[in-house]
Every structure is written in structure tokens, then in C-alpha cells.
């Protein structure tokens with residue numbers, strides 16, 4: 383049995399479920415710790431990480447989520463999910479927030495500014511193109527997005543992007559940002575470390591399924607077993623890539 387869990391407490395879990403359907407993989411919405419036992423991989427969607435953390439705490443999910451990461455099963459965090467997976471987050475609301483951890487990086491929670499400063503940009507993704515085919519570019523949808531400021535030795539950088547002028551203008555030492563952060567020209571926005579994947583943007587909001595496909599190929603450490611796609615008629619990745627405009631956003 384192969385199934386991919388999508389943490390469904392809050393945020394863009396429906397969009398990830400839809401992307402999994404399009405790729406022909408069974409998605410399971412996860413709201414309780416015991417449901418994690420039935421899945422081989424987990425996606426933690428974007429949303430609002432403080433709220434998500436409160437809900438995860440309320441439902442006593444943290445121990446099971448940490449155990450899931452610890453056992454080496456593939457876990458992918460997008461946006462708020464990336465923050466959740468990081469070992470350290472800065473720019474948290476007062477009182478802080480609980481993280482799952484495991485991904486050896488420091489994220490800045492709202493690096494690119496407020497909701498109004500959300501943006502789309504063409505990212506250069508040579509590694510993704512090498513492994514999944516398709517163009518070297520990927521439409522990055524950044525919604526009140528975090529950025530990765532530092533990574534550990536075992537972390538592979540899959541994409542970075544220039545800091546938009548808008549972000550630069552609104553960032554200042556006066557606003558409490560450190561000088562080193564304010565002066566950055568580029569920041570990291572996609573990483574991989576063993577079976578953990580993190581993206582600061584939202585691939586589930588585009589019709590380009592390559593990040594989902596890449597994630598599905600990540601092996602479980604202990605069994606070296608690849609997740610296999612369950613074929614469903616007309617939804618295979620190759621079909622999707624062949625028939626659909628490659629990078630148009632989907633808002634379904």
C-alpha cells in the first residue's frame with residue numbers, strides 16, 4: 383500500500399490532495415496521530431505556521447510527527463510546512479511556536495513581508511529539471527513566504543532567488559532586522575536533506591507537478607523502497623505534462 387499523508391489541520395491541504403490526485407497517488411488527510419501509521423510519506427502544507435502549531439499541539443500531534451521524521455519517511459514542508467520542519471525559525475510571534483524540526487536550517491518566518499507583498503517569480507531549478515525533466519525554470523508562488531537563511535552541511539540547495547526590491551525597501555535595521563539579513567541579495571527557497579524536502583513557495587498552486595514527482599521518488603531510509611504511483615486513468619504525470627500548459631497557476 384502506498385499512500386501519502388497531507389497534514390490537514392489548516393492551509394492548502396486541499397490543493398496538495400488535488401496535485402496528488404493529478405499525479406495518480408492516493409492522498410490521505412491527516413488530522414490525528416494514529417492516521418500517520420497508514421501513510422508512507424507526509425506533506426505539510428502552507429498556511430499559517432503559528433495557527434498550525436497551535437492546532438497540532440491541541441491534537442497532540444507533535445510526538446507522532448517528530449517520530450515520523452525520525453524514522454526516515456519522506457516529509458515535504460511547503461511554506462508554513464517548511465517553517466514547521468526547520469530546526470530553527472526566527473521572526474516568530476511573541477511566545478514563539480513549536481516546531482517539528484529535523485531539517486537542518488534556519489528560516490525567517492515572514493522574510494518576504496506581509497500578505498500584500500506576496501509575489502510570483504520564475505525560479506531557476508536545474509536540479510529539478512535534471513531529475514524530473516522539463517524546463518530549467520519553475521513558477522514560484524510566494525505567499526507571505528519564509529526564506530531559508532542558513533543550512534547545515536547535509537542540506538542540498540535546490541533553488542534560491544533574488545530578494546525583490548519591494549522586500550528590500552520594507553526591510554530595515556530600524557524594523558528590527560539584523561544588518562546581515564537586510565544586506566542579502568539572494569536567499570534560499572528550496573532544499574533537500576535526506577528524506578526531507580522544503581520549499582518556501584507553493585508548487586501545489588501550479589500545474590507543474592515536478593516537485594510532487596520528485597518528492598514521491600524520495601526513498602524511505604530504512605527499506606530503500608521507492609514510493610510507487612498508483613496508476614489512475616488519464617492522470618499520469620506524463621499525461622499531465624503533455625496536455626496541460628506547463629506552468630500556469632491552478633486555483634481549483
Ligand SMILES: NC(=O)CC[C@H](N)C(=O)O
Nearest residue numbers: 428429430431461462526
Ligand atoms: N503561505 C504560507 O504558508 C505562509 C507562512 C507564514 N509566513 C507563516 O508564518 O506561517
